[in-house]
Amino acid sequence: MKFTKMHGLGNNYIYVNLFEETLREEELADVAIRVSDVNTGIGSDGMILIAPSEQADFKMRIFNQDGSEGKNCGNGLRCVAKFVYERGLTDKKIFSIETLGGIVEARLHLNGENRVESITVDMGKPRLRKKDIPVVGDPESEMIMEPVEVDGNTYRITCVSMGNPHAVIFVDDVETIDVTNLGPKLEHHPLFPERVNVEFIQVVSRDEIIFRVWERGSGVTQACGTGACAAVVAGILNGKLNRKVLVHLLGGDLEIEWSEENGKVYMTGPATFVCDGIFYK
Numbered sequence: 001m002k003f004t005k006m007h008g009l010g011n012n013y014i015y016v017n018l019f020e021e022t023l024r025e026e027e028l029a030d031v032a033i034r035v036s037d038v039n040t041g042i043g044s045d046g047m048i049l050i051a052p053s054e055q056a057d058f059k060m061r062i063f064n065q066d067g068s069e070g071k072n073c074g075n076g077l078r079c080v081a082k083f084v085y086e087r088g089l090t091d092k093k094i095f096s097i098e099t100l101g102g103i104v105e106a107r108l109h110l111n112g113e114n115r116v117e118s119i120t121v122d123m124g125k126p127r128l129r130k131k132d133i134p135v136v137g138d139p140e141s142e143m144i145m146e147p148v149e150v151d152g153n154t155y156r157i158t159c160v161s162m163g164n165p166h167a168v169i170f171v172d173d174v175e176t177i178d179v180t181n182l183g184p185k186l187e188h189h190p191l192f193p194e195r196v197n198v199e200f201i202q203v204v205s206r207d208e209i210i211f212r213v214w215e216r217g218s219g220v221t222q223a224c225g226t227g228a229c230a231a232v233v234a235g236i237l238n239g240k241l242n243r244k245v246l247v248h249l250l251g252g253d254l255e256i257e258w259s260e261e262n263g264k265v266y267m268t269g270p271a272t273f274v275c276d277g278i279f280y281k
């Protein structure tokens with residue numbers, strides 16, 4: 001199977017171009033697990049498929065390291081956008097990408113050599129109702145700073161869906177949080193029937209946050225694009241942030257804006273090619 005490894009701020013996936021390659025539906029989860037293995041595979045946070053779409057210019061499917069299918073991936077969308085343009089699948093500079101979480105629009109920022117330097121993705125409107133995340137409880141209500149107990153400690157959680165589910169927790173100092181211990185306990189908490197991505201956020205100012213993540217199905221990663229969007233939305237809902245925020249992730253920075261005019265979230269950041277290769281299935 002031909003593959004390309006790419007990363008968005010260190011959040012790295014094995015990309016398979018289904019315009020050229022064929023994978024059977026029943027092998028997708030297994031191939032995702034095997035390519036992700038750092039010892040016996042290639043090593044990655046998961047696998048992303050770039051495919052034709054009937055409703056948009058392209059379709060992206062994301063599989064986490066554990067083989068589960070995610071509904072959206074912010075860093076993956078920027079990488080897909082760079083891939084389709086630089087590998088000649090399109091010459092459009094603005095195009096749509098279908099995900100399981102909805103259709104988004106990517107806008108390329110090119111440098112003088114026609115290379116994609118960064119990408120802005122219109123991630124659509126955040127969803128806040130419990131039934132849309134999903135979170136157990138009154139389906140029409142929102143989960144804003146609700147107390148949740150883990151190991152005798154109480155965490156105030158705000159939940160946001162960016163097509164995929166996020167639980168955002170504001171902390172005084174992210175360095176003191178044991179993400180590896182707390183992350184999986186919240187990911188598998190009975191409140192979240194489809195599990196959840198967990199973000200720990202330190203507010204530096206109304207325009208700047210520090211971000212750490214435990215991703216559903218992949219664990220600690222260097223960055224999470226949908227998580228950064230969810231964190232900024234949660235910060236604004238709780239009166240902590242302005243509409244445009246610089247997010248410092250382990251792998252670098254993203255600019256996130258939640259537009260007051262149209263209610264959509266815009267994510268801007270880079271995408272990077274690592275290598276091409278052949279994986280022996």
Ligand SMILES: N[C@@H](CCC[C@H](N)C(=O)O)C(=O)O
Binds near residue numbers: 064165218226
């Ligand atoms: N890394 C991603 C999100 C990937 C999917 C997520 N783990 C899920 O299961 O929802 C991003 O950049 O958004």
